[in-house]
Amino acid sequence: MKKILTILGARPQFIKAAAVSRALAKSSLLHEEIIHTGQHFDRNMSEIFFREMGIPEPAANLGISGGSHSDMTARMLQAIEQELVAREPDCVLIYGDTNSTLAGALAGAKLMLPVAHVEAGLRSFNRAMPEELNRMVADRLSVLLFCPSSAAADNLHREGIGDEKRNDTPGAPSFADSPEVLVTGDVMADMIRIFGGEAQNRHGVLDALDIGDCPFILATVHRPENTDNPDNLRSIARAFEILSGRKTPVILPLHPRTLQAAARLGIEFPNGVHVIEPLSYLDMLGLTGKAQCVITDSGGLQKEAFLLGRPCVTMRAQTEWTETVDSGWNIVAGADSDRIIRAYEEMCRRITEYREIPRDVYGDGHAAERIVEALENRLYR
Numbered sequence: 001m002k003k004i005l006t007i008l009g010a011r012p013q014f015i016k017a018a019a020v021s022r023a024l025a026k027s028s029l030l031h032e033e034i035i036h037t038g039q040h041f042d043r044n045m046s047e048i049f050f051r052e053m054g055i056p057e058p059a060a061n062l063g064i065s066g067g068s069h070s071d072m073t074a075r076m077l078q079a080i081e082q083e084l085v086a087r088e089p090d091c092v093l094i095y096g097d098t099n100s101t102l103a104g105a106l107a108g109a110k111l112m113l114p115v116a117h118v119e120a121g122l123r124s125f126n127r128a129m130p131e132e133l134n135r136m137v138a139d140r141l142s143v144l145l146f147c148p149s150s151a152a153a154d155n156l157h158r159e160g161i162g163d164e165k166r167n168d169t170p171g172a173p174s175f176a177d178s179p180e181v182l183v184t185g186d187v188m189a190d191m192i193r194i195f196g197g198e199a200q201n202r203h204g205v206l207d208a209l210d211i212g213d214c215p216f217i218l219a220t221v222h223r224p225e226n227t228d229n230p231d232n233l234r235s236i237a238r239a240f241e242i243l244s245g246r247k248t249p250v251i252l253p254l255h256p257r258t259l260q261a262a263a264r265l266g267i268e269f270p271n272g273v274h275v276i277e278p279l280s281y282l283d284m285l286g287l288t289g290k291a292q293c294v295i296t297d298s299g300g301l302q303k304e305a306f307l308l309g310r311p312c313v314t315m316r317a318q319t320e321w322t323e324t325v326d327s328g329w330n331i332v333a334g335a336d337s338d339r340i341i342r343a344y345e346e347m348c349r350r351i352t353e354y355r356e357i358p359r360d361v362y363g364d365g366h367a368a369e370r371i372v373e374a375l376e377n378r379l380y381r
Contacts, residue, residue: 012095081110205279295344
């Protein structure tokens with residue numbers, strides 16, 4: 001049996017890994033061990049996700065968080081390398097675009113282990129975003145690249161990934177003559193297929209907020225480009241204040257970093273903005289499906305809103321989920337309060353025009369099975 005060592009560290013990765021871990025558990029050819037870097041250490045950002053979604057307990061938690069991007073990545077790289085040497089996996093499996101992703105890719109590649117990347121090929125084309133650098137490097141180091149959409153695969157092919165040979169030199173990963181780019185669909189579509197019904201039956205958060213049947217906005221803000229920029233954060237808070245003043249409640253599960261930044265800047269939210277702690281995956285998925293509109297700077301929430309047929313306004317300069325914008329279900333508005341409000345108004349208008357989301361963009365909800373099948377085929381070739 002071949003060993004897959006999965007590197008996780010952040011909340012979005014736990015969600016993606018849940019679907020693949022379920023599929024790996026059914027394989028008679030593969031055995032998975034999980035290393036948790038500790039990048040997200042808050043209980044509401046980590047522990048509850050493992051329990052709620054049935055993710056296997058990590059074989060090790062490295063407890064690494066905080067510090068600059070370089071400092072965090074360097075500490076992770078050293079610790080992950082030690083785990084790889086001790087555990088001798090046949091493949092390193094990474095997800096997304098966090099510092100944990102980058103460290104896992106670097107550690108695996110430097111030890112000449114095959115690296116497989118779930119959610120490969122995404123591009124915002126903005127190298128000022130740390131996530132863009134992480135995903136670009138991870139893709140270059142991977143020999144199996146699992147793309148959530150054909151657009152992601154096209155990005156890789158334009159960069160020449162998948163065309164070059166890899167084992168021209170002694171010691172190169174032996175299971176692949178060249179990197180393989182596969183469009184598997186998106187594992188988050190798998191999660192909605194698996195957990196969507198249960199999530200929609202959850203009403204505890206709305207009952208506790210006592211907003212009745214009133215249409216509401218679900219909002220999140222956590223990216224450093226917004227939380228570390230006082231002008232951006234104040235402008236976003238102003239947009240939420242204006243929208244809530246129109247008798248449309250704004251539900252705001254607040255990331256710990258954002259909560260600290262708001263307190264530091266003296267930002268106070270009015271009564272119509274319901275600030276709550278970060279939610280579990282199922283509670284968040286349930287709210288997303290019921291929201292009139294989602295306003296966020298999160299990558300994963302943009303996609304979940306799309307998959308659930310909810311309009312979205314993205315408070316960033318660019319998005320890697322370009323398919324959601326091209327389909328008309330997402331507007332990239334940045335952090336300016338006036339642009340956010342205009343985008344929200346436009347999305348409310350579109351609600352009456354866009355009856356269904358394009359169902360073929362992110363696959364059929366069985367991406368995890370394709371990923372496991374590809375791992376089996378390549379590792380036993």
